[in-house]
Amino acid sequence: MEIIYLLFIVLLAAFLGFELIRKVPATLHTPLMSGSNAISGITLVGALAAAGGDNELLTTVLGTAAVALASINVVGGYLVTDRMLSMFKKKEK
Amino acid sequence: MNDIETIINLAYVVAAALFILGLKLLSSPDSAKRGNFVSAIGMFIAVVVTLLDQQIISYQYILAGFFLGGAYGAWKAKTVEMTAMPELVSLFNGFGGAASLLLGWATLAGMSIVALETTGAFTFITVFFTILVGGITFSGSVIAWGKLSGKMSSKAVIFTGLRELSILHIIAMFAIGYLFTTDPSNSLWLYCAIALALSFGLWATISIGGADMPVVIALLNSYSGVAATAAGLATGNTILIVTGLLVGASGLILTNIMCKAMNRSLMNVLLSGFSKPVEAGEKIEGEIKILSAQDAFYVLEAAQSVLVIPGYGMAVAQAQHAVREMQSLLEDNGCTVDYAIHAVAGRMPGHMNVLLAEADVPYDQLYEMDDVNPRMENYDVAIVIGANDVVNPAAKEMKGSPIYGMPVIEAYRAKTVFVLKRSANAGFAGVDNPLFFKDNTRMVLGDAKDTINSIIREFGDD
Numbered sequence: 001m002e003i004i005y006l007l008f009i010v011l012l013a014a015f016l017g018f019e020l021i022r023k024v025p026a027t028l029h030t031p032l033m034s035g036s037n038a039i040s041g042i043t044l045v046g047a048l049a050a051a052g053g054d055n056e057l058l059t060t061v062l063g064t065a066a067v068a069l070a071s072i073n074v075v076g077g078y079l080v081t082d083r084m085l086s087m088f089k090k091k092e093k
Numbered sequence: 094m095n096d097i098e099t100i101i102n103l104a105y106v107v108a109a110a111l112f113i114l115g116l117k118l119l120s121s122p123d124s125a126k127r128g129n130f131v132s133a134i135g136m137f138i139a140v141v142v143t144l145l146d147q148q149i150i151s152y153q154y155i156l157a158g159f160f161l162g163g164a165y166g167a168w169k170a171k172t173v174e175m176t177a178m179p180e181l182v183s184l185f186n187g188f189g190g191a192a193s194l195l196l197g198w199a200t201l202a203g204m205s206i207v208a209l210e211t212t213g214a215f216t217f218i219t220v221f222f223t224i225l226v227g228g229i230t231f232s233g234s235v236i237a238w239g240k241l242s243g244k245m246s247s248k249a250v251i252f253t254g255l256r257e258l259s260i261l262h263i264i265a266m267f268a269i270g271y272l273f274t275t276d277p278s279n280s281l282w283l284y285c286a287i288a289l290a291l292s293f294g295l296w297a298t299i300s301i302g303g304a305d306m307p308v309v310i311a312l313l314n315s316y317s318g319v320a321a322t323a324a325g326l327a328t329g330n331t332i333l334i335v336t337g338l339l340v341g342a343s344g345l346i347l348t349n350i351m352c353k354a355m356n357r358s359l360m361n362v363l364l365s366g367f368s369k370p371v372e373a374g375e376k377i378e379g380e381i382k383i384l385s386a387q388d389a390f391y392v393l394e395a396a397q398s399v400l401v402i403p404g405y406g407m408a409v410a411q412a413q414h415a416v417r418e419m420q421s422l423l424e425d426n427g428c429t430v431d432y433a434i435h436a437v438a439g440r441m442p443g444h445m446n447v448l449l450a451e452a453d454v455p456y457d458q459l460y461e462m463d464d465v466n467p468r469m470e471n472y473d474v475a476i477v478i479g480a481n482d483v484v485n486p487a488a489k490e491m492k493g494s495p496i497y498g499m500p501v502i503e504a505y506r507a508k509t510v511f512v513l514k515r516s517a518n519a520g521f522a523g524v525d526n527p528l529f530f531k532d533n534t535r536m537v538l539g540d541a542k543d544t545i546n547s548i549i550r551e552f553g554d555d
């Protein structure tokens with residue numbers, strides 16, 4: 001049952017993603033990609049338990065490395081996207 | 094589920110809602126900045142709440158990893174040149190893939206001998222998939238980053254046996270996948286899987302040339318999301334599944350847009366390295382008419398409407414600020430200035446838009462190809478800056494051309510076309526872009542930035 005339930009989430013999230021992203025205008029495609037970088041850093045959430053849990057050395061090392069890499073994406077991704085989006089301006093009338 | 098787990102999962106629902114809202118706000122440049130902020134709050138909630146997890150007993154490694162990675166990310170984000178965005182996104186794609194690979198590995202390493210025996214095959218299949226996709230994303234992105242940043246040649250590396258090598262990789266993936274999931278306690282299969290993934294990413298990307306990079310970056314962006322989803326399936330973490338898929342869908346849609354803009358299928362782009370190089374089709378011969386920057390100024394001074402068509406060359410020459418200055422002078426002179434951006438101009442989706450935004454060009458003056466083509470005849474001058482394929486009439490006129498069928502910005506239908514180009518042989522020469530020989534085309538040779546600056550100076554002397 002658990003697997004079916006996970007596959008349901010997969011299906012719905014994929015459809016939702018397609019519907020949402022289709023509406024992003026071409027002019028924002030680069031910020032969309034860097035923003036995607038940031039949210040793909042969600043791996044950080046999964047890596048926390050591996051880095052901070054009561055684990056053997058190998059798991060802790062791998063988890064800590066995953067935390068570091070995912071943090072680059074989260075922090076760097078959001079900041080650079082914000083920097084870019086601040087540049088987009090409308091014509092002053 | 095105990096209380097804390099319930100709280101964590103409820104917070105994940107909130108975080109997912111904020112990610113979705115954030116993406117929704119990205120549908121307009123006015124609200125996009127707010128959307129990014131909303132999405133960041135979602136991430137903050139998800140991370141902070143996860144720290145409540147009872148499995149987590151020590152925080153020093155988490156904090157060390159977070160501050161190390163966060164500091165590097167912040168430094169990169171603050172210092173990157175806008176022209177270097179494709180490299181940065183590639184690099185971040187790679188980090189995302191690597192993080193998922195390591196998480197997949199850590200999941201396996203964290204299993205006790207009993208757990209290895211009792212856990213269902215589904216988990217091992219998803220761990221294998223995480224390692225595979227994460228590894229391909231990582232090594233592919235590193236190669237893409239190397240090509241884009243000029244650390245290695247951007248030419249497609251092609252050699253005989255590349256096709257066989259790839260087929261071998263795919264067969265090996267199935268074999269190792271089977272061995273890994275049936276015998277997960279044997280680390281050998283794990284190492285084989287990692288090596289195989291890294292190797293495949295390398296060969297698949299090295300055979301793709303610089304001009305096809307927009308497709309590759311978009312696809313690797315998608316993979317980094319898919320890898321996160323797979324890691325979520327392996328660890329039973331719903332927020333990873335949902336969020337990873339949003340990224341996966343985003344990358345896939347962009348990939349599709351890029352392919353359509355080149356009139357090629359994804360397979361055609363990915364396998365282009367495997368086919369024999371296309372014989373350079375019929376060469377077009379004709380006379381190039383050269384114009385000095387000074388004469389270009391006289392034409393522009395009299396123009397009522399100008400269309401600027403930028404390409405990768407504008408990024409290389411860092412000419413966007415000069416272009417913006419010329420735009421202001423033209424507008425003060427009573428001329429309207431529009432920009433036409435082809436979907437595959439530059440090295441990543443939306444590359445030109447960001448450069449022009451950096452130079453303060455209002456985004457409502459940027460048009461897509463389909464908006465400008467119907468009114469091309471109305472433009473007195475179309476200025477092509479560092480673009481080639483996206484304005485190449487061969488795509489419409491020459492059946493033998495490698496780009497035949499690709500939708501292009503039909504600059505040649507404007508009253509006059511200026512092509513700013515670094516160099517061209519004067520007189521008769523064979524080139525692959527018939528636009529250069531059209532009666533209404535004038536070539537302005539030299540570095541794009543210098544040329545535009547000369548035109549700006551002429552305005553000043555006036």
